Amino acid sequence: MQENPLWSRRGVLGMGLGLLGAAGLAACSDTPSTSTPNKVQPEVPQELIDAAVPLKGSALGVLSQKLYSTAANAALDSSIKTFAGATGTTIENSLVQADAGDVVAKIDAEVKGGVARDLAFMTDSRFVAQFHALGDLEDVTDVVTALTAKYGEPTAESKNFCVFDGKWFAIPYHFIGIGSFLRKDWMQEKGITPKEVYTWEELRDLCLAISDPGKRRFGWGMTVNRSGDANGMIEALINAYGGSIVDNDGRKVIFDSPETVQAVTFLGDIYTNAKYKPMLPPGVTAWTDSSNNENWLAGILGYTRNQFSVYADSKTKKNPVYDNTHVFADCIGPATDTPLLLGQSQAFVVFKGAKNAALAKLLAQYLVSAKALLGVAKEAPGLALPAWEKVWDADPYFTSGDPAFPVQRKITQLKLPLKTKTGLAFPQKANAGQQAAVGAYVLTDMMQQVIQGTAPAKAVTAAHAKMVQIFNQQGLPQ
Numbered sequence: 001m002q003e004n005p006l007w008s009r010r011g012v013l014g015m016g017l018g019l020l021g022a023a024g025l026a027a028c029s030d031t032p033s034t035s036t037p038n039k040v041q042p043e044v045p046q047e048l049i050d051a052a053v054p055l056k057g058s059a060l061g062v063l064s065q066k067l068y069s070t071a072a073n074a075a076l077d078s079s080i081k082t083f084a085g086a087t088g089t090t091i092e093n094s095l096v097q098a099d100a101g102d103v104v105a106k107i108d109a110e111v112k113g114g115v116a117r118d119l120a121f122m123t124d125s126r127f128v129a130q131f132h133a134l135g136d137l138e139d140v141t142d143v144v145t146a147l148t149a150k151y152g153e154p155t156a157e158s159k160n161f162c163v164f165d166g167k168w169f170a171i172p173y174h175f176i177g178i179g180s181f182l183r184k185d186w187m188q189e190k191g192i193t194p195k196e197v198y199t200w201e202e203l204r205d206l207c208l209a210i211s212d213p214g215k216r217r218f219g220w221g222m223t224v225n226r227s228g229d230a231n232g233m234i235e236a237l238i239n240a241y242g243g244s245i246v247d248n249d250g251r252k253v254i255f256d257s258p259e260t261v262q263a264v265t266f267l268g269d270i271y272t273n274a275k276y277k278p279m280l281p282p283g284v285t286a287w288t289d290s291s292n293n294e295n296w297l298a299g300i301l302g303y304t305r306n307q308f309s310v311y312a313d314s315k316t317k318k319n320p321v322y323d324n325t326h327v328f329a330d331c332i333g334p335a336t337d338t339p340l341l342l343g344q345s346q347a348f349v350v351f352k353g354a355k356n357a358a359l360a361k362l363l364a365q366y367l368v369s370a371k372a373l374l375g376v377a378k379e380a381p382g383l384a385l386p387a388w389e390k391v392w393d394a395d396p397y398f399t400s401g402d403p404a405f406p407v408q409r410k411i412t413q414l415k416l417p418l419k420t421k422t423g424l425a426f427p428q429k430a431n432a433g434q435q436a437a438v439g440a441y442v443l444t445d446m447m448q449q450v451i452q453g454t455a456p457a458k459a460v461t462a463a464h465a466k467m468v469q470i471f472n473q474q475g476l477p478q
Contacts, residue, residue: 042079042371044086052087052362059090060359061117063107065346066095067380068293068309071316075375076367083366089359098122099228099289104130104439107351111136116351119360121173124161124347125427126435128170131349133432133474137169138350143361144168147368152389155412157342160427170347171364172387174373177308177408178232178343179382184326186210186217186302194326197339200237203303203331204270210302211279219279220270221301223287224447233305234443238263239340240333242422245438245467250431253471253478256464259335259422261457268450285451297321305330308382311404315381327404329411335420342418342427343411345387370394377401382408389413433471442466 062080067073077093084091094117096103104127110116111134122128131137144162148154154172162170180203184194190209198206207219224230238244243260246253270276271285279302281295292304297313299321304310314322330339348364350357366372370391376384381402386392392399392409399405417425428434437443446463450456468478 042082042375044083044366045369048083048362048366049086052089052359055356055359055362056088058356058359059092060119060356060363062091062093062360062363063096063117063120064093065098065120065122067376067383068290068307069312069316069380069383072312072376072380072384075379078375079367079372080363083363083372087359087362091363092117096120096122098126103127104134104436107131108134108136111351111353114353116353118354118356119348119350119363121346121348123176123344124158124170124172125342125344125430126439128161128347128349129164129430130432130435130439130474132164132169136349136352138352138354138357139167139169140171140348140350140361140364141168143171143364147171147365147388151368151391154389155343155345155387156414156416157412157427158345158347158387160416161344161430162347164430170349171368173346173348173364173368174376175343175345175385175387175408175412177311177382177385177404178306178341179308179311179327179404179408180305180330181296181303181311182206182326182328183210183302183321183324185324187326194328196328198328198331200240200266200331200333204276207303208276208279213278216300217302218281218284218295218300219302220276220284221281221292221296221304223284223291224267224271224444224451225285225287226441226444227287227289227291229289229292229306230444230447231438231441234267234447235438236305236330236340237267237333238443239420239424239426240331240336241266242333242335242420242424244424244428246428246431246434246471248423248425248428250429250434251476253433253464253467255467256461261460263333264446264450264460265456267447268456271447271451285448308404308408309380312379312381312383315402316379327407329407335422335424338418340418340420340426341411342414342416343408346384347387370398385409385412387412431476432474433467433476436474437467437470440466440470442470 080091080093155175158172211219222233238260241259241263243257245255293310295301296304296310330341350360382404419425442463446459449459471478
């Protein structure tokens with residue numbers, strides 16, 4: 001087996017093109033998506049150039065969460081290179097594989113050892129609370145205050161996942177579109193009219209109806225194997241049924257409940273009941289994060305739930321799947337009347353002990369701007385959208401570049417929290433315990449036990465016990 005490093009060197013950006021090099025622009029994805037390199041030429045605002053004058057000649061280390069699109073990663077490099085060239089600084093950008101199980105522990109060790117990068121961006125709802133609990137982050141309220149004055153309000157969800165005790169510890173960068181996708185042509189062949197919202201039961205039955213293994217058409221394109229996509233689906237389904245990992249205050253594990261057992265029973269039945277076998281792709285229970293993307297783009301799936309990376313890929317590559325895609329928000333369950341889809345954002349963090357925190361903050365302010373984000377957004381349609389209100393209106397592409405964009409913008413403006421009939425309110429208070437439990441794949445391991453024959457109630461109880469242990473380890477005693 002080849003070594004799969006947690007992160008990879010992206011090359012040194014700035015101080016002239018020669019330092020960038022072809023290696024610096026090469027993508028470092030396990031299953032990279034490629035398209036024509038973006039042609040957007042970002043410009044650096046004069047006020048940022050002026051503010052960086054005292055920092056001329058200095059260096060900065062950046063850690064970027066790997067995007068699915070190779071061209072989008074290259075577009076980000078282009079923006080960083082432009083900033084470095086305009087400010088006379090040297091910036092080294094590395095990619096991080098966020099779904100590696102030890103990413104938090106590894107970065108924490110680097111911070112504690114004084115060798116961490118200065119700046120990083122990662123998904124706010126998955127990582128920020130963990131790094132904050134470890135004491136790894138600098139207060140960046142000053143940057144968010146300045147950006148709010150210039151660009152208006154950030155995304156609604158970021159105000160929950162980036163703020164602790166009234167202070168910002170992460171800077172919203174770009175909004176990540178998340179959606180559910182159906183093959184509308186397969187539906188039309190069966191006389192099924194697309195809807196904007198489905199119950200999970202309706203979606204299951206629809207996926208079975210449009211399946212035809214003889215034509216390599218498999219309706220259900222989701223795994224419960226260890227992956228970010230599986231984590232997201234399992235937790236969303238449990239929430240829709242009225243269950244949750246944690247209470248609204250983010251402190252007490254409440255996972256083992258009748259609602260959670262009902263949800264797990266429903267989902268387990270899809271993978272174990274012979275009735276639904278025709279809608280399951282071969283090997284689906286062993287898929288990894290990229291598998292649903294690959295199979296969707298190959299045209300053999302009727303439904304999948306994903307970040308907009310799969311949608312972006314089909315559009316930029318002119319894959320015929322794009323024109324046959326019906327996009328809808330998400331599903332509802334017994335405890336919900338509307339989908340609990342909050343979206344999530346990539347957010348910049350400045351690590352404790354950063355050697356060049358001043359330059360890190362200036363770079364973050366540049367990268368959130370329309371000019372810097374546009375190239376990334378065009379190479380990853382729907383996957384990288386503005387996180388700030390006025391940035392949406394700064395370029396026509398953000399508002400009209402794709403029919404799905406207006407829907408995504410509405411998600412960024414949601415009035416939160418969204419409530420269930422069982423008294424839960426989402427987003428719940430951000431906490432390291434919940435993020436660590438999801439990152440440890442407790443949910444997917446629970447579903448694998450169910451598939452292998454463990455009773456849902458017993459599997460839920462065992463998962464609850466693991467979560468209690470993780471919360472205790474995170475300083476949240478149960």
